[in-house]
Amino acid sequence: MRDNRPNPHRLLRCGAFLLSLACPALAWAAGAPDAGTSWWVWPLALFLVCFVLGMIAVPAGIGGGVLFVPIVSGFFPFHLDFVRGAGLLVALAGALAAGPSLLRAGLADLRLALPLALMAAVGAVAGAVVGLAMPTQWVQSAMGVTILCIVALMWRSGKTEFPEVSRPDPLAAALRISGIFHDRALGRDVAWRVHRTPLAMLLFAGIGLLAGVFGLGAGWANVPVLNLVMGAPLRISAGTSGFVLSLVDSSAAWVYINNGALLAMIAAPSVIGMMLGAFIGARLLAVIRASAIRTLVITLLLLAGLRALAKGMGWWA
Amino acid sequence: MSETGRREGVVVAPEQLRYARVLDWGMKLGLAVLAAAFFAYAFGILPAQIPQADLPRLWGLPAAEYLRETGSSGGWSWLAMLGTGDALALAGLALLAGASVPCLFALLPVFAARRDWAYFSMALLLAGVLVFAASGLPGWHG
Numbered sequence: 001m002r003d004n005r006p007n008p009h010r011l012l013r014c015g016a017f018l019l020s021l022a023c024p025a026l027a028w029a030a031g032a033p034d035a036g037t038s039w040w041v042w043p044l045a046l047f048l049v050c051f052v053l054g055m056i057a058v059p060a061g062i063g064g065g066v067l068f069v070p071i072v073s074g075f076f077p078f079h080l081d082f083v084r085g086a087g088l089l090v091a092l093a094g095a096l097a098a099g100p101s102l103l104r105a106g107l108a109d110l111r112l113a114l115p116l117a118l119m120a121a122v123g124a125v126a127g128a129v130v131g132l133a134m135p136t137q138w139v140q141s142a143m144g145v146t147i148l149c150i151v152a153l154m155w156r157s158g159k160t161e162f163p164e165v166s167r168p169d170p171l172a173a174a175l176r177i178s179g180i181f182h183d184r185a186l187g188r189d190v191a192w193r194v195h196r197t198p199l200a201m202l203l204f205a206g207i208g209l210l211a212g213v214f215g216l217g218a219g220w221a222n223v224p225v226l227n228l229v230m231g232a233p234l235r236i237s238a239g240t241s242g243f244v245l246s247l248v249d250s251s252a253a254w255v256y257i258n259n260g261a262l263l264a265m266i267a268a269p270s271v272i273g274m275m276l277g278a279f280i281g282a283r284l285l286a287v288i289r290a291s292a293i294r295t296l297v298i299t300l301l302l303l304a305g306l307r308a309l310a311k312g313m314g315w316w317a
Numbered sequence: 318m319s320e321t322g323r324r325e326g327v328v329v330a331p332e333q334l335r336y337a338r339v340l341d342w343g344m345k346l347g348l349a350v351l352a353a354a355f356f357a358y359a360f361g362i363l364p365a366q367i368p369q370a371d372l373p374r375l376w377g378l379p380a381a382e383y384l385r386e387t388g389s390s391g392g393w394s395w396l397a398m399l400g401t402g403d404a405l406a407l408a409g410l411a412l413l414a415g416a417s418v419p420c421l422f423a424l425l426p427v428f429a430a431r432r433d434w435a436y437f438s439m440a441l442l443l444a445g446v447l448v449f450a451a452s453g454l455p456g457w458h459g
Binding site (some may be wrong): 037038039040043044052077078079081082085089092093096097099100101103104105106109110111114117118121122125126128129132136161175180194246247250252253254255256257258259260261262263264265266267269271275310 | 328329330332333334336337338340341343344347348350351352355358359369370373375376377378379381382383384389391392393402403404406407408411413414415416417424435436439440442443446447448449450451453455459
């Protein structure tokens with residue numbers, strides 16, 4: 001019988017091929033920004049880059065915005081306001097594309113997500129207002145520092161596939177936050193529960209604030225808090241993180257939309273590319289080890305963070 | 318019809334399946350509108366509010382300056398220009414940004430029927446935060 005499961009390695013090779021198509025366009029446009037470069041070159045390059053980012057983002061448990069904003073603000077000619085607005089939509093699109101299948105598979109948990117998303121959404125609205133009020137250079141520098149901190153966090157944090165939770169905290173018990181999911185890699189059902197819920201809710205308010213200020217999405221922080229602080233299994237953390245993202249980024253995105261910080265020509269090709277990539281990424285989540293993609297994400301973030309910092313400080317405009 | 322899903326021994330809560338179904342529709346609708354509108358906009362099938370050739374001059378400006386330069390007022394003003402490709406693409410993006418609101422409202426009857434008032438309140442509050450953000454009230458008008 002023919003095996004219809006996606007081959008992760010073939011899909012990643014396909015993504016690398018698409019990225020290689022985008023590179024000449026970028027190089028061409030970057031080399032001659034004022035020499036009559038056609039307007040469509042940048043949206044086309046954006047589409048290809050975002051397709052690849054979408055494939056990477058979901059299995060890595062991040063929203064895509066954390067990759068999109070520093071990479072695009074560092075290497076494309078768009079103002080940071082539009083990049084942040086598009087970044088939120090990009091992260092949102094990836095989360096929306098993956099959301100239904102993650103919820104149906106039980107890899108995202110509604111009871112776990114809702115209290116955290118509520119706190120984070122409030123933080124995100126406040127963050128978006130603050131972020132749009134701050135001078136661009138400050139935001140760029142602060143974003144560079146934040147991205148480098150994220151790299152350190154991702155590098156240092158020892159994620160646990162199945163953390164030990166001896167007893168749920170009273171709030172988690174009252175809200176009945178627990179569940180069972182089927183781990184296809186292990187071929188068995190895994191029961192899970194969480195602890196330290198009040199602390200996690202507080203942390204999620206802060207994560208939402210940062211997501212709103214920088215337009216970064218929030219998956220980079222969601223997963224460590226869900227996994228390391230609350231003790232949710234890594235797959236539940238990654239799946240629920242994506243679902244929380246869809247709510248948090250919606251809140252912040254509306255502030256950017258209403259303040260004119262969203263250009264269709266930037267956001268639309270980014271979103272379409274990211275969503276198409278995320279459809280594939282959601283299928284990869286069930287069959288690929290999350291750690292396999294970690295090195296690639298850390299390397300990309302390190303380069304993008306250094307670039308953002310250099311740009312913000314005026315070292316490399 | 319029972320909405321409870323059972324997959325390889327794992328029971329998925331009915332409200333979760335309901336949320337997934339509404340989200341699936343909202344996401345697909347938003348994506349379809351966005352893709353069609355952007356295609357029409359990029360290939361000149363629909364007129365553009367801002368000509369594409371002007372974009373490289375404008376997309377490097379801060380948002381507030383961009384609004385001044387183009388004479389736009391921000392907020393929901395794009396609704397009045399849905400005949401143009403860029404405004405219609407923005408409508409697709411707005412649909413995506415609003416896709417979670419009907420999902421949250423769809424949860425309310427399930428939680429109410431179960432007398433799960435804690436989650437009923439959380440879903441309602443979350444929908445309220447999204448509607449507040451979409452209203453245009455919170456914002457930087459610099």
